[in-house]
Amino acid sequence: MRNPTAAMLVxxxxxxxxxxxxxxxxxxxxxxxxAGISLTEARVVGDDTAxxxxxxxxxxxxxxxxxxxxxxxxxHDDITADAVAEALGVGISLRADAMDLLGTxxxxxxxxxxxxxxxxxxxxxxxxxxxxxxSVAPGFILKNVHVMAGVPTIFExxxxxVLPRLTGGAPLLSQSLRVMRGEGxxxxxxxxLAAEFPDLSMGSYPFQQNGAFGTNLVIRGTDPAxxxxxxxxxxxLFG
Amino acid sequence: MRNPTAAMLVxxxxxxxxxxxxxxxxxxxxxxxxAGISLTEARVVGDDTAxxxxxxxxxxxxxxxxxxxxxxxxxHDDITADAVAEALGVGISLRADAMDLLGTxxxxxxxxxxxxxxxxxxxxxxxxxxxxxxSVAPGFILKNVHVMAGVPTIFExxxxxVLPRLTGGAPLLSQSLRVMRGEGxxxxxxxxLAAEFPDLSMGSYPFQQNGAFGTNLVIRGTDPAxxxxxxxxxxxLFG
Numbered sequence: 001m002r003n004p005t006a007a008m009l010v011x012x013x014x015x016x017x018x019x020x021x022x023x024x025x026x027x028x029x030x031x032x033x034x035a036g037i038s039l040t041e042a043r044v045v046g047d048d049t050a051x052x053x054x055x056x057x058x059x060x061x062x063x064x065x066x067x068x069x070x071x072x073x074x075x076h077d078d079i080t081a082d083a084v085a086e087a088l089g090v091g092i093s094l095r096a097d098a099m100d101l102l103g104t105x106x107x108x109x110x111x112x113x114x115x116x117x118x119x120x121x122x123x124x125x126x127x128x129x130x131x132x133x134x135s136v137a138p139g140f141i142l143k144n145v146h147v148m149a150g151v152p153t154i155f156e157x158x159x160x161x162v163l164p165r166l167t168g169g170a171p172l173l174s175q176s177l178r179v180m181r182g183e184g185x186x187x188x189x190x191x192x193l194a195a196e197f198p199d200l201s202m203g204s205y206p207f208q209q210n211g212a213f214g215t216n217l218v219i220r221g222t223d224p225a226x227x228x229x230x231x232x233x234x235x236x237l238f239g
Numbered sequence: 240m241r242n243p244t245a246a247m248l249v250x251x252x253x254x255x256x257x258x259x260x261x262x263x264x265x266x267x268x269x270x271x272x273x274a275g276i277s278l279t280e281a282r283v284v285g286d287d288t289a290x291x292x293x294x295x296x297x298x299x300x301x302x303x304x305x306x307x308x309x310x311x312x313x314x315h316d317d318i319t320a321d322a323v324a325e326a327l328g329v330g331i332s333l334r335a336d337a338m339d340l341l342g343t344x345x346x347x348x349x350x351x352x353x354x355x356x357x358x359x360x361x362x363x364x365x366x367x368x369x370x371x372x373x374s375v376a377p378g379f380i381l382k383n384v385h386v387m388a389g390v391p392t393i394f395e396x397x398x399x400x401v402l403p404r405l406t407g408g409a410p411l412l413s414q415s416l417r418v419m420r421g422e423g424x425x426x427x428x429x430x431x432l433a434a435e436f437p438d439l440s441m442g443s444y445p446f447q448q449n450g451a452f453g454t455n456l457v458i459r460g461t462d463p464a465x466x467x468x469x470x471x472x473x474x475x476l477f478g
Contacts, residue, residue: 013442016278017411017459018269020444021262025283030257039255041290044264044281047442051280074423075443076430106423116426135445135452151445172256184313184345187355191315203252203286204314205259206374206390213374220256 003169003222006032007059008042009052011070011080012150016046024069024155031159036168036222037065047077049086056087060145065166067159070150072139074116080147081140085124088143095123098138105136130158170222175231179238182206182213189237190217197230199223242408242461245271246298247281248291250309250319251389255285263308263394270398275407275461276304286316288325295326299384304405306398309389311378313355319386320379324363327382334362337377344375369397409461414470418477421445421452428476429456436469438462 008028014020025042032039040063045051052071059066071080085092098121106113120137123129130139130146132154139148139158148158179186183206194202200221207214217234221227247267253259264281271278279302284290291310298305310319324331337360345352359376362368369378369385371393378387378397387397418425422445433441439460446453456473460466 013440013459014444014457015264016268016281017413018265018267018272018278019413019457021265023260025254026257026260028257029255033257039257040285042255042283046279047440073443073445074426076426076433077440077442111421111424114423114427116430117423119426120423174256174258182350184353184356184359185350187313187315187358188353191355194315201252201286201316203316204312205253206312218253218258220252 003036003038003172004064004167005040005062006037006065006067007040007063009055009059009066009068010042010044010150011047011052011068012044013046013077015044015070022069023152024150027152027156028067028159031163033172035163035166036171037166038169038172047071047079049079049083052080052083053087056084056145060088060143064144066145068145068147069155072120072137072147072149074119074137078119081122081124084142084145084147088124088145090127090142091125092122093125094118094121098123098129101129101136101138131161133157172220172222173224173227174218174220175227176216176218177231177234177238178214178216180209180212180214181238183215186215186217186238193230193233193237196233197221197226200226200230202230242275242277242411243303243406244279244301245276245304245306246279246302248294248298248305248307249281249283249389250286250291250307251283252285252316254283254309261308262391263389266391266395267306267398270402272411274402274405275410276405277408277411286310286318288318288322291319291322292326295323295384299327299382303383305384307384307386308394311359311376311386311388313358313376317358320361320363323381323384323386327363327384329366329381330364331361332364333357333360337362337368340368340375340377370400372396411459411461412463412466413457413459414466415455415457416470416473416477417453417455419448419451419453420477422454425454425456425477429473432469432472432476435472436460436465439465439469441469 127140366379366381
Protein backbone atom coordinates (compact mmCIF):
# COMPACT_ATOMS: atom_id res chain seq x y z
CA MET A 1 0.00 0.00 0.00
CA ARG A 2 1.39 3.37 -0.93
CA ASN A 3 1.67 6.15 1.62
CA PRO A 4 -0.65 9.16 1.23
CA THR A 5 0.89 12.03 -0.77
CA ALA A 6 1.16 15.70 0.05
CA ALA A 7 2.21 18.96 -1.58
CA MET A 8 3.24 22.27 -0.08
CA LEU A 9 2.47 25.74 -1.43
CA VAL A 10 4.56 28.57 0.04
CA UNK A 11 2.91 31.95 -0.65
CA UNK A 12 4.67 35.31 -0.44
CA UNK A 13 6.62 37.90 -2.43
CA UNK A 14 9.18 38.02 0.38
CA UNK A 15 10.34 34.47 -0.42
CA UNK A 16 10.73 35.11 -4.15
CA UNK A 17 12.55 38.42 -3.63
CA UNK A 18 15.09 36.79 -1.32
CA UNK A 19 14.10 38.95 1.65
CA UNK A 20 13.01 35.95 3.73
CA UNK A 21 14.45 32.45 3.74
CA UNK A 22 11.54 30.03 4.01
CA UNK A 23 11.79 27.48 6.80
CA UNK A 24 8.28 26.04 6.70
CA UNK A 25 8.94 23.68 3.78
CA UNK A 26 11.87 22.12 5.56
CA UNK A 27 9.89 21.81 8.79
CA UNK A 28 6.85 20.31 7.07
CA UNK A 29 9.04 17.85 5.11
CA UNK A 30 10.48 16.43 8.32
CA UNK A 31 7.11 16.19 10.07
CA UNK A 32 5.42 14.49 7.10
CA UNK A 33 8.24 11.98 6.76
CA UNK A 34 7.82 11.03 10.42
CA ALA A 35 4.04 10.76 9.90
CA GLY A 36 4.34 8.46 6.89
CA ILE A 37 3.02 10.98 4.37
CA SER A 38 5.07 11.42 1.19
CA LEU A 39 5.77 15.03 0.25
CA THR A 40 5.92 14.79 -3.53
CA GLU A 41 6.06 18.42 -4.64
CA ALA A 42 6.40 21.94 -3.33
CA ARG A 43 5.78 25.26 -5.04
CA VAL A 44 6.48 28.87 -4.13
CA VAL A 45 4.33 31.65 -5.61
CA GLY A 46 4.02 35.37 -4.88
CA ASP A 47 1.08 37.39 -3.53
CA ASP A 48 -0.77 37.03 -6.81
CA THR A 49 -4.32 35.69 -7.02
CA ALA A 50 -3.98 33.99 -10.41
CA UNK A 51 -0.75 32.24 -9.37
CA UNK A 52 -2.21 31.01 -6.07
CA UNK A 53 -5.44 29.81 -7.72
CA UNK A 54 -3.56 27.87 -10.40
CA UNK A 55 -1.18 26.27 -7.91
CA UNK A 56 -3.92 25.29 -5.42
CA UNK A 57 -5.96 23.68 -8.20
CA UNK A 58 -3.01 21.72 -9.58
CA UNK A 59 -1.73 20.51 -6.21
CA UNK A 60 -5.15 19.77 -4.73
CA UNK A 61 -5.94 17.54 -7.70
CA UNK A 62 -2.55 15.79 -7.68
CA UNK A 63 -2.12 14.98 -3.98
CA UNK A 64 -4.05 13.64 -0.99
CA UNK A 65 -3.16 16.64 1.16
CA UNK A 66 -2.06 20.21 0.40
CA UNK A 67 -0.49 22.54 2.97
CA UNK A 68 -0.14 26.27 2.33
CA UNK A 69 1.83 28.86 4.31
CA UNK A 70 1.49 32.63 4.22
CA UNK A 71 -0.94 35.37 3.24
CA UNK A 72 -3.61 35.02 5.95
CA UNK A 73 -2.90 38.25 7.88
CA UNK A 74 -4.82 41.55 7.95
CA UNK A 75 -3.05 43.54 5.21
CA HIS A 76 -3.89 44.17 1.55
CA ASP A 77 -1.33 41.61 0.36
CA ASP A 78 -2.97 38.83 2.40
CA ILE A 79 -5.09 37.23 -0.29
CA THR A 80 -4.70 33.52 0.38
CA ALA A 81 -8.19 32.86 1.82
CA ASP A 82 -9.93 34.52 -1.14
CA ALA A 83 -7.67 32.78 -3.65
CA VAL A 84 -8.21 29.34 -2.09
CA ALA A 85 -12.00 29.89 -2.10
CA GLU A 86 -11.81 30.82 -5.79
CA ALA A 87 -9.57 27.86 -6.61
CA LEU A 88 -11.96 25.37 -5.02
CA GLY A 89 -15.12 27.09 -6.27
CA VAL A 90 -16.76 28.16 -3.01
CA GLY A 91 -17.88 31.53 -1.60
CA ILE A 92 -16.16 33.43 1.18
CA SER A 93 -17.41 35.79 3.88
CA LEU A 94 -16.80 37.02 7.42
CA ARG A 95 -17.66 34.04 9.56
CA ALA A 96 -19.34 34.28 12.95
CA ASP A 97 -17.10 31.85 14.87
CA ALA A 98 -13.92 33.44 13.57
CA MET A 99 -15.34 36.93 14.28
CA ASP A 100 -16.07 35.82 17.86
CA LEU A 101 -12.57 34.45 18.40
CA LEU A 102 -10.88 37.56 17.07
CA GLY A 103 -13.35 40.02 18.66
CA THR A 104 -12.83 38.51 22.11
CA UNK A 105 -9.06 38.51 21.63
CA UNK A 106 -8.82 42.19 20.68
CA UNK A 107 -11.28 43.24 23.37
CA UNK A 108 -9.13 41.49 25.95
CA UNK A 109 -6.09 43.31 24.61
CA UNK A 110 -7.91 46.65 24.57
CA UNK A 111 -7.31 47.02 20.83
CA UNK A 112 -9.89 48.07 18.23
CA UNK A 113 -11.36 45.20 16.17
CA UNK A 114 -11.09 47.26 13.01
CA UNK A 115 -11.83 46.41 9.38
CA UNK A 116 -8.30 45.16 8.71
CA UNK A 117 -8.42 42.76 11.67
CA UNK A 118 -11.87 41.59 10.64
CA UNK A 119 -10.36 40.50 7.27
CA UNK A 120 -8.76 37.64 9.19
CA UNK A 121 -12.28 36.27 9.84
CA UNK A 122 -12.89 35.87 6.09
CA UNK A 123 -13.22 32.09 5.76
CA UNK A 124 -14.32 30.12 2.69
CA UNK A 125 -17.78 28.50 2.93
CA UNK A 126 -17.66 25.02 4.39
CA UNK A 127 -14.12 25.31 5.78
CA UNK A 128 -13.12 24.08 9.20
CA UNK A 129 -11.01 26.41 11.36
CA UNK A 130 -7.46 25.57 12.46
CA UNK A 131 -6.62 26.81 15.95
CA UNK A 132 -3.92 29.48 16.28
CA UNK A 133 -2.65 29.36 19.87
CA UNK A 134 -0.20 32.22 19.29
CA SER A 135 -2.01 35.13 17.63
CA VAL A 136 -5.60 33.76 17.45
CA ALA A 137 -6.27 34.49 13.73
CA PRO A 138 -7.27 31.02 12.52
CA GLY A 139 -6.13 28.94 9.60
CA PHE A 140 -8.63 26.66 7.88
CA ILE A 141 -9.12 23.34 6.10
CA LEU A 142 -11.13 23.40 2.87
CA LYS A 143 -11.47 20.02 1.15
CA ASN A 144 -7.93 18.64 1.17
CA VAL A 145 -6.22 22.06 1.48
CA HIS A 146 -4.78 23.12 4.84
CA VAL A 147 -4.26 26.89 4.95
CA MET A 148 -1.78 28.03 7.59
CA ALA A 149 0.19 31.10 8.62
CA GLY A 150 3.62 32.00 7.23
CA VAL A 151 5.21 33.02 10.55
CA PRO A 152 7.17 29.86 11.43
CA THR A 153 6.10 29.58 15.09
CA ILE A 154 2.42 29.86 14.08
CA PHE A 155 2.84 27.52 11.09
CA GLU A 156 4.41 24.92 13.36
CA UNK A 157 1.68 25.29 16.02
CA UNK A 158 -1.08 24.95 13.42
CA UNK A 159 0.59 21.91 11.87
CA UNK A 160 0.82 20.23 15.27
CA UNK A 161 -2.95 20.45 15.67
CA VAL A 162 -3.68 19.29 12.10
CA LEU A 163 -1.18 16.48 11.63
CA PRO A 164 -2.43 13.95 14.25
CA ARG A 165 -5.81 13.87 12.51
CA LEU A 166 -4.47 12.97 9.08
CA THR A 167 -4.22 9.40 7.90
CA GLY A 168 -0.55 8.60 7.55
CA GLY A 169 1.20 5.51 6.32
CA ALA A 170 4.31 3.80 7.52
CA PRO A 171 6.92 6.37 8.56
CA LEU A 172 9.73 6.81 6.05
CA LEU A 173 12.86 5.47 7.74
CA SER A 174 16.40 6.22 6.69
CA GLN A 175 19.87 4.96 7.42
CA SER A 176 23.07 6.44 6.12
CA LEU A 177 26.73 5.59 5.72
CA ARG A 178 29.47 8.19 5.46
CA VAL A 179 32.37 7.15 3.24
CA MET A 180 35.52 9.09 2.44
CA ARG A 181 35.35 8.32 -1.26
CA GLY A 182 34.08 10.44 -4.13
CA GLU A 183 30.65 9.79 -5.60
CA GLY A 184 32.16 8.73 -8.90
CA UNK A 185 34.05 5.92 -7.23
CA UNK A 186 31.08 4.32 -5.50
CA UNK A 187 28.40 5.12 -8.08
CA UNK A 188 28.52 1.87 -10.09
CA UNK A 189 28.25 -0.46 -7.10
CA UNK A 190 25.76 1.82 -5.37
CA UNK A 191 23.54 1.90 -8.46
CA UNK A 192 23.57 -1.90 -8.70
CA LEU A 193 22.60 -2.13 -5.02
CA ALA A 194 19.73 0.30 -5.59
CA ALA A 195 18.48 -1.86 -8.46
CA GLU A 196 18.47 -4.91 -6.13
CA PHE A 197 16.10 -3.12 -3.73
CA PRO A 198 13.40 -1.51 -5.89
CA ASP A 199 11.18 -0.70 -2.86
CA LEU A 200 13.90 1.40 -1.24
CA SER A 201 15.14 4.77 -2.39
CA MET A 202 18.91 5.32 -2.32
CA GLY A 203 20.61 8.66 -2.64
CA SER A 204 24.19 9.88 -2.46
CA TYR A 205 25.24 13.31 -1.25
CA PRO A 206 28.82 14.42 -1.84
CA PHE A 207 30.78 16.63 0.52
CA GLN A 208 34.30 17.97 0.83
CA GLN A 209 36.37 17.80 3.99
CA ASN A 210 39.91 19.17 4.25
CA GLY A 211 40.22 18.96 0.49
CA ALA A 212 39.16 15.30 0.32
CA PHE A 213 35.93 14.13 -1.28
CA GLY A 214 33.42 12.10 0.69
CA THR A 215 29.87 10.89 0.15
CA ASN A 216 26.92 10.33 2.43
CA LEU A 217 24.99 7.29 1.20
CA VAL A 218 21.37 7.35 2.33
CA ILE A 219 18.83 4.52 2.12
CA ARG A 220 15.16 5.35 2.69
CA GLY A 221 12.14 3.09 2.95
CA THR A 222 9.22 2.05 5.09
CA ASP A 223 10.16 -1.60 5.74
CA PRO A 224 12.73 -1.85 8.58
CA ALA A 225 13.79 -5.39 7.62
CA UNK A 226 14.53 -4.43 4.00
CA UNK A 227 16.35 -1.34 5.23
CA UNK A 228 18.56 -3.42 7.51
CA UNK A 229 19.30 -5.93 4.74
CA UNK A 230 20.30 -3.17 2.33
CA UNK A 231 22.39 -1.46 4.98
CA UNK A 232 24.32 -4.68 5.65
CA UNK A 233 25.11 -4.96 1.95
CA UNK A 234 26.09 -1.28 1.85
CA UNK A 235 28.52 -1.69 4.73
CA UNK A 236 30.03 -4.80 3.15
CA LEU A 237 30.57 -2.86 -0.10
CA PHE A 238 31.95 0.39 1.29
CA GLY A 239 32.31 0.12 5.08
CA MET B 240 8.97 47.84 -19.60
CA ARG B 241 8.61 44.76 -17.45
CA ASN B 242 11.64 42.96 -16.07
CA PRO B 243 12.44 39.47 -17.42
CA THR B 244 10.92 36.62 -15.41
CA ALA B 245 12.51 33.51 -14.00
CA ALA B 246 11.53 30.28 -12.27
CA MET B 247 13.55 27.88 -10.17
CA LEU B 248 13.27 24.09 -10.07
CA VAL B 249 14.91 22.38 -7.11
CA UNK B 250 15.42 18.66 -7.80
CA UNK B 251 16.05 16.05 -5.13
CA UNK B 252 14.41 13.51 -2.80
CA UNK B 253 16.58 14.83 0.04
CA UNK B 254 14.73 18.17 0.02
CA UNK B 255 11.25 16.60 0.08
CA UNK B 256 12.19 14.12 2.83
CA UNK B 257 13.46 16.92 5.07
CA UNK B 258 17.02 15.52 5.14
CA UNK B 259 18.47 18.62 3.52
CA UNK B 260 17.36 22.21 3.89
CA UNK B 261 17.62 23.83 0.46
CA UNK B 262 19.62 27.06 0.34
CA UNK B 263 19.88 27.53 -3.41
CA UNK B 264 16.41 29.04 -3.84
CA UNK B 265 17.13 31.70 -1.27
CA UNK B 266 20.54 32.43 -2.82
CA UNK B 267 19.14 32.60 -6.36
CA UNK B 268 16.26 34.85 -5.25
CA UNK B 269 18.66 37.44 -3.86
CA UNK B 270 20.96 37.35 -6.90
CA UNK B 271 18.08 37.66 -9.40
CA UNK B 272 16.58 40.58 -7.46
CA UNK B 273 19.91 42.40 -7.68
CA ALA B 274 20.13 41.60 -11.40
CA GLY B 275 16.64 42.95 -12.16
CA ILE B 276 15.13 39.57 -13.02
CA SER B 277 11.80 38.74 -11.35
CA LEU B 278 11.63 35.29 -9.79
CA THR B 279 7.95 34.48 -10.20
CA GLU B 280 7.74 30.82 -9.17
CA ALA B 281 9.75 28.01 -7.67
CA ARG B 282 9.06 24.29 -7.54
CA VAL B 283 10.65 21.38 -5.73
CA VAL B 284 10.34 17.87 -7.17
CA GLY B 285 11.98 14.54 -6.31
CA ASP B 286 14.34 12.36 -8.35
CA ASP B 287 11.52 11.30 -10.63
CA THR B 288 11.72 11.64 -14.41
CA ALA B 289 8.02 12.34 -15.01
CA UNK B 290 7.94 15.02 -12.31
CA UNK B 291 11.08 16.75 -13.62
CA UNK B 292 9.88 16.62 -17.24
CA UNK B 293 6.47 18.13 -16.36
CA UNK B 294 7.98 20.89 -14.23
CA UNK B 295 10.65 21.84 -16.79
CA UNK B 296 8.04 22.05 -19.56
CA UNK B 297 5.67 24.20 -17.49
CA UNK B 298 8.32 26.58 -16.17
CA UNK B 299 10.24 26.86 -19.45
CA UNK B 300 7.04 27.90 -21.23
CA UNK B 301 5.96 30.34 -18.50
CA UNK B 302 9.19 32.25 -17.83
CA UNK B 303 12.09 33.88 -19.66
CA UNK B 304 14.68 31.91 -17.68
CA UNK B 305 14.59 28.66 -15.73
CA UNK B 306 17.27 27.61 -13.24
CA UNK B 307 17.50 24.06 -11.92
CA UNK B 308 19.59 22.68 -9.06
CA UNK B 309 20.48 19.09 -8.31
CA UNK B 310 20.70 15.70 -9.97
CA UNK B 311 23.74 16.12 -12.24
CA UNK B 312 26.21 13.87 -10.40
CA UNK B 313 27.46 10.37 -11.30
CA UNK B 314 24.99 8.16 -9.41
CA HIS B 315 21.83 6.33 -10.49
CA ASP B 316 19.57 8.99 -8.93
CA ASP B 317 21.17 11.76 -11.02
CA ILE B 318 18.64 11.94 -13.85
CA THR B 319 18.31 15.68 -14.44
CA ALA B 320 20.21 15.86 -17.74
CA ASP B 321 18.16 13.06 -19.31
CA ALA B 322 14.89 14.51 -18.00
CA VAL B 323 15.67 18.02 -19.29
CA ALA B 324 16.54 16.60 -22.72
CA GLU B 325 13.24 14.73 -22.77
CA ALA B 326 11.29 17.77 -21.57
CA LEU B 327 12.69 19.96 -24.35
CA GLY B 328 12.55 17.25 -27.01
CA VAL B 329 16.23 16.80 -27.86
CA GLY B 330 18.59 13.83 -27.79
CA ILE B 331 21.35 13.26 -25.26
CA SER B 332 24.75 11.56 -25.43
CA LEU B 333 28.27 11.57 -24.01
CA ARG B 334 29.76 14.76 -25.40
CA ALA B 335 33.39 15.10 -26.49
CA ASP B 336 34.17 18.43 -24.82
CA ALA B 337 32.67 17.33 -21.50
CA MET B 338 34.48 13.97 -21.77
CA ASP B 339 37.76 15.85 -22.33
CA LEU B 340 37.22 18.12 -19.30
CA LEU B 341 36.38 15.24 -17.01
CA GLY B 342 38.97 12.82 -18.43
CA THR B 343 41.80 15.35 -17.93
CA UNK B 344 40.57 16.10 -14.40
CA UNK B 345 40.53 12.47 -13.26
CA UNK B 346 43.82 11.68 -14.97
CA UNK B 347 45.44 14.56 -13.06
CA UNK B 348 43.97 13.21 -9.84
CA UNK B 349 45.11 9.65 -10.63
CA UNK B 350 41.52 8.38 -10.44
CA UNK B 351 39.82 6.05 -12.94
CA UNK B 352 37.48 7.78 -15.41
CA UNK B 353 34.91 5.02 -14.98
CA UNK B 354 31.40 4.60 -16.39
CA UNK B 355 29.75 6.44 -13.46
CA UNK B 356 32.01 9.46 -13.87
CA UNK B 357 31.44 9.41 -17.63
CA UNK B 358 27.71 9.82 -16.95
CA UNK B 359 28.49 13.41 -16.00
CA UNK B 360 29.49 14.03 -19.62
CA UNK B 361 25.97 13.17 -20.82
CA UNK B 362 24.83 16.49 -22.24
CA UNK B 363 21.64 17.19 -24.25
CA UNK B 364 22.16 17.95 -27.95
CA UNK B 365 22.69 21.63 -28.63
CA UNK B 366 23.34 22.59 -25.00
CA UNK B 367 26.10 24.95 -23.96
CA UNK B 368 28.31 23.91 -21.03
CA UNK B 369 28.42 25.84 -17.75
CA UNK B 370 31.86 25.89 -16.14
CA UNK B 371 32.28 24.14 -12.78
CA UNK B 372 35.40 25.59 -11.15
CA UNK B 373 35.04 23.36 -8.08
CA SER B 374 34.54 19.77 -9.18
CA VAL B 375 34.77 20.11 -13.01
CA ALA B 376 31.52 18.22 -13.92
CA PRO B 377 29.76 20.86 -16.01
CA GLY B 378 26.24 22.25 -15.90
CA PHE B 379 24.56 23.25 -19.14
CA ILE B 380 22.20 25.69 -20.79
CA LEU B 381 19.53 24.24 -23.10
CA LYS B 382 17.17 26.80 -24.63
CA ASN B 383 16.12 28.93 -21.62
CA VAL B 384 16.89 26.26 -19.01
CA HIS B 385 20.06 26.58 -16.90
CA VAL B 386 20.96 23.25 -15.31
CA MET B 387 23.23 23.54 -12.29
CA ALA B 388 24.56 21.45 -9.40
CA GLY B 389 22.76 21.05 -6.08
CA VAL B 390 25.83 21.42 -3.85
CA PRO B 391 25.52 25.08 -2.76
CA THR B 392 29.13 26.13 -3.39
CA ILE B 393 28.99 24.69 -6.92
CA PHE B 394 25.52 26.10 -7.59
CA GLU B 395 26.72 29.55 -6.56
CA UNK B 396 29.87 29.32 -8.67
CA UNK B 397 27.89 28.21 -11.73
CA UNK B 398 25.35 30.99 -11.23
CA UNK B 399 28.12 33.57 -11.04
CA UNK B 400 29.33 32.59 -14.50
CA VAL B 401 25.82 32.48 -15.99
CA LEU B 402 24.17 35.54 -14.49
CA PRO B 403 26.31 38.32 -16.05
CA ARG B 404 25.33 37.11 -19.53
CA LEU B 405 21.58 37.29 -18.95
CA THR B 406 19.55 40.33 -19.89
CA GLY B 407 18.31 41.85 -16.67
CA GLY B 408 16.01 44.77 -16.06
CA ALA B 409 16.14 47.47 -13.45
CA PRO B 410 17.23 46.00 -10.11
CA LEU B 411 14.39 45.57 -7.63
CA LEU B 412 15.06 48.05 -4.83
CA SER B 413 13.52 47.89 -1.40
CA GLN B 414 13.22 50.10 1.65
CA SER B 415 11.69 49.12 4.93
CA LEU B 416 10.37 50.66 8.12
CA ARG B 417 10.18 48.80 11.40
CA VAL B 418 7.23 49.86 13.58
CA MET B 419 6.31 48.57 17.02
CA ARG B 420 2.62 48.20 16.15
CA GLY B 421 0.66 45.11 15.17
CA GLU B 422 -0.17 44.48 11.53
CA GLY B 423 -3.88 44.90 12.22
CA UNK B 424 -3.35 48.44 13.44
CA UNK B 425 -1.47 49.69 10.38
CA UNK B 426 -3.19 47.57 7.73
CA UNK B 427 -5.90 50.05 6.67
CA UNK B 428 -3.57 53.02 6.14
CA UNK B 429 -0.88 50.78 4.65
CA UNK B 430 -3.35 49.29 2.17
CA UNK B 431 -4.46 52.76 1.06
CA LEU B 432 -0.83 53.80 0.57
CA ALA B 433 -0.21 50.67 -1.52
CA ALA B 434 -3.20 51.58 -3.71
CA GLU B 435 -1.72 55.06 -4.27
CA PHE B 436 1.48 53.53 -5.70
CA PRO B 437 0.35 50.79 -8.09
CA ASP B 438 3.86 50.36 -9.58
CA LEU B 439 5.36 49.52 -6.18
CA SER B 440 4.80 46.36 -4.19
CA MET B 441 4.24 46.77 -0.46
CA GLY B 442 4.37 43.97 2.07
CA SER B 443 4.12 43.75 5.84
CA TYR B 444 5.89 41.15 7.97
CA PRO B 445 4.86 40.81 11.60
CA PHE B 446 7.23 39.91 14.41
CA GLN B 447 7.12 39.59 18.18
CA GLN B 448 9.72 41.13 20.49
CA ASN B 449 9.58 40.78 24.27
CA GLY B 450 5.89 39.99 24.03
CA ALA B 451 5.05 43.08 21.96
CA PHE B 452 3.88 42.92 18.34
CA GLY B 453 5.78 44.80 15.67
CA THR B 454 5.69 44.90 11.87
CA ASN B 455 8.33 45.36 9.19
CA LEU B 456 6.83 47.38 6.35
CA VAL B 457 8.65 46.79 3.07
CA ILE B 458 8.29 48.74 -0.16
CA ARG B 459 9.75 47.25 -3.33
CA GLY B 460 10.08 48.71 -6.82
CA THR B 461 12.45 49.60 -9.61
CA ASP B 462 12.03 53.42 -9.69
CA PRO B 463 14.15 55.04 -6.92
CA ALA B 464 12.18 58.33 -7.06
CA UNK B 465 8.82 56.59 -6.53
CA UNK B 466 10.33 54.49 -3.77
CA UNK B 467 11.59 57.60 -1.98
CA UNK B 468 8.20 59.31 -2.33
CA UNK B 469 6.35 56.30 -0.92
CA UNK B 470 8.87 55.95 1.90
CA UNK B 471 8.35 59.61 2.90
CA UNK B 472 4.61 59.00 3.08
CA UNK B 473 5.18 55.79 5.05
CA UNK B 474 7.33 57.57 7.61
CA UNK B 475 4.78 60.38 7.96
CA LEU B 476 2.05 57.77 8.59
CA PHE B 477 3.88 55.47 11.01
CA GLY B 478 7.35 56.90 11.78
